[in-house]
Amino acid sequence: MVRPRSKSRDDLISSAMWAFWKKGFASTTVADLVKATGVGRGGIYTDFGGKDELFLSCLAAYRQNYADPALAVLASADDDLSGIEAYFDFFIELHKHHGMPGPGCFLANTMTELAPHDEAVREVVNKHALALHAGFLKALERSARARGTELPASELDELAGFLATASQGLWSYGRSIHDVDELERFKSALLKLLHKRLA
Secondary structure, X not given: OOOOOOOOHHHHHHHHHHHHHHHOOOXXXXXXXXXXXXXXXXXXXXXXXXXXXXXXXXXXXXXXXXXXXXXXXXXXXOOOOHHHHHHHHHHHHHHHHHOOOOOOOHHHHHHHHOHHHOHHHHHHHHHHHHHHHHXXXXXXXXXXXXXXXXXXXHHHHHXXXXXXXXXXXXXXXXXXXXXXXXXXXXXXXXXXXXHHHOO
C-alpha cells in the first residue's frame, strides 16, 4: 500500500514521531509505524528508504515543532529568570496534556538510547544540546545584567551547562512518575537556587 493521497509527508512524519517518542526506536516496529501512520510498508520505504531514515526525519520534526518553540520561549524574556521559568513550564504543560507518566523529551530519550552508537543521531542530539546550552546562557546573562550581578563568564557558562543537563534529566524522570507536581517542585527548587546565586 502506497501513501494515501490524503496523507501528506508531514502527516506521516508527525504520526510516526509519536510512535517513536512513546516507545523508542528499538521497540517501535515497522508494523507499529504502519498502524500509527496508516501507510503501508511499501509507502514508508518509498518515502524514506526505511525505519532509520524515517526516525531521523521525526527527530528533525520534533526539533522544529517542540524544541525550537521551547527555545524561543526561553529567549522571550528581556530580564530576570522568567524566560527560564517559561521554558520549564512549556514542557511541564506538555506532560500535563499527555498525562503522566509523561512522554519525556524525544531528544533526551534518543540521547540515551541511540546517540552513544549512532553517529547521525548523535550529531542531531549534540546540535540540540549546544542550542539549549546557548539559550540558557543568554537567559542567565540577561538576568545577571538586570540584577547588576557580576559573575565570571565561566561561572555563567557552568550554570548554563547545569541547566541544560538538569532539564534533560527532569524530562527523563517525568517518564517514570505519576504526579506532575513533582516536576513543578523541581522547577521551583531550581529557580530558588538561581535567584539566590544571581542575587
